[in-house]
Amino acid sequence: MSLVFDWSALRALTDGPGTGGVLRREAADFRVEEVPAYALSGEGEYVFVQLEKTGHTTAHVVRELCAQLGVRDRDVGVAGLKDRHAVTTQWLSLPARAEARLPSLSLEGVRILNVTRHGNKLAMGHLRGNRFVVRVREAQGQAAQAAGILDVLTARGVPNYFGPQRFGLGGLNAEEGLRVVRGESRVKDPRVRRFLTTALQSTVFNGFVSLRLQGGLFAGLLEGDMAKKHDTGGVFMVQDPQAESARAERGEVSATGTLFGRKVKPLTGAAGELEQQALAALGLTPAMFSSRKGDRRLTRIFLEDASVHPEEDGYTVAFTLPKGSFATSVLRELMKTSVDAAADLDAPSSDAVDGSPEGSDE
Template sequence: MLELPELRFDFNAYPYLTPELPGVEGRIRQQPRDFQVYEVPAYSPAGQGEHLFVHIEKEGLTTRAVLEFLRDRLGIGEAQIGVAGLKDKHALTRQWFSLPARYQSRLEVLYELPGVRVLEAALHPHKLRVGHLLGNRFRILLRCPEAPQVLARAETILHRLAQQGVPNYYGPQRFGLGGQNPIRGYRLLKEGRLHSPPWLKKFLSASLQSLLFNHWLALRLEMGLFDQVIEGDVAKKHDTGGEFVVQDAAAENPRAQRFEISATGPLFGKKYREAQGPARVLEDQVLQGYGLSRQDFAARRGDRRLIRFPLRDWGVEASPEGLWLSFFLPKGAYATAVLREVMKRNPEEGGLEDEALEEAGP
């Protein structure tokens, strides 16, 4: 039987950027409307074309549940339905779907699905595809009994995150029931046997990639290399998205301190850009800790992911129910990465991630 390293995801095991700042006790998602997510599209529909863009508000439903309802009730091939990203089930969310324009007259069928409201619809020449969004705006209620007394504490943490960036950990939604999906992904990688749909195989492999990235990020934080670059890093420019290999860390680190560039970590695969020198040694150290090599990921495409993301348009206010936190995050970033710094624990403790296997970010 395959000998497994420790592969269970544990959000509480990772270091914090702000360990010296005490957290705020409380609970999230006590009701779906406590967790509000509004998709910010990369572009507006043009008003003409072969595809219908539909802006939907949903509560208590996964994105896939809406997609499958459209597929089954309208008889649309799943490949013809487009979404820019996946949204949480235990939340009030607004997002765009696209479907062939010929179904425009049958949109009222969506009102048969409890928890769904159509906000607007417009035509566009092209199908909506994953990643076609700027990011998401969040408004989240942290239910805590002494909100006015801990307001300043939350403000201090959020201000620090806005200055230095948020550790870009993958959150609990990526790892499934009890954080066990990386174990299944590891077995799939090593043994290649899994009788499941292709989307699930892809998701399980991605969960293992994500766990390795989180390990790399944690290692950089422990080494004091969160907001710095080292020789051989693949760094990314925040304004243009351009990547380059760091040749002279001393020359580039002032830009990192100004939040103009950041290091990127590996999502191992056949087409990702490989680090060099000392930066590659750190990536090798992560792989070796799990008994893996780059060749094990030859069937995966691979990519690189920023070590941190900016926290923009943030605010916090006290209410009788608790603290309302609001902020904008770029696509692929997890709100739970912000919340764990504020709360100083896994904000999803209680198991909501267990019910949202498919609700992961890109």
């Protein structure tokens, strides 16, 4: 298996042709709205600001806020990182003293939608998910095809692959991540080294998901799997795969994959054998990830409120995803193209695994 990100190396769930088409002809073709994890109280020591931005990363907007409002970077709270190649809406929290200066905020492509108060600072990952509205152009007459594929994804779930934004321009971050874990990298910045290592973690995870799809195990479970309940988030070891697979087929539980690190144990049994296969394909071992804490990630996620609307030159698709998942995993199934694979997109977003961005595509 190559360390360079390539959609064609990852098994799709749906068979048959896709719609084709192109994305991001203009910023408004890709809209993302953050779905908060909780309702804001309207009172408290923190000012919560809902921003709509175009042409800016979240990090750039935060820097401008700090400069114009006179606050420190560490005092600004965000739930996820949204990139600049879209129209994105998200909440930020600020110290109360910044509220009086908000009317003077001036940044082209950024506008304030709402201002309210809450008692706690917003933290990374404190969101339920993201709502996507995406225009697919140069796909004339393909709306019905897209709707059929979307129906399958809604019923069966979506492979929870890390998308290309996780792997940098050209999909090369995991290659440098391998040099980091081998002690061969010249990168000195600790934050960059962590991010490169997470790209390597993500490559192993993607390989594990692809192997499950190849083996007809997308909705099934193996002995030794660590499965997660979709309603409560509870995680348990699968000892009777036949019994638990019935629950998985109903969409109640799904397998998780390992984001390797010192705080998470590898899978065991038949699931562990499959996981070892994903590692061995890249010449890796769990011990190589000792610099990371590690985590578990669902191999399957479910869409909410999904729909397709025909357009003169293609179609618009809308859906909501849970935090940490990538819209490109859905769009790849619909279009059957290398969605965003070569695009100069920013690092992914939404929530954090082991202290680093996991992603929700924007």
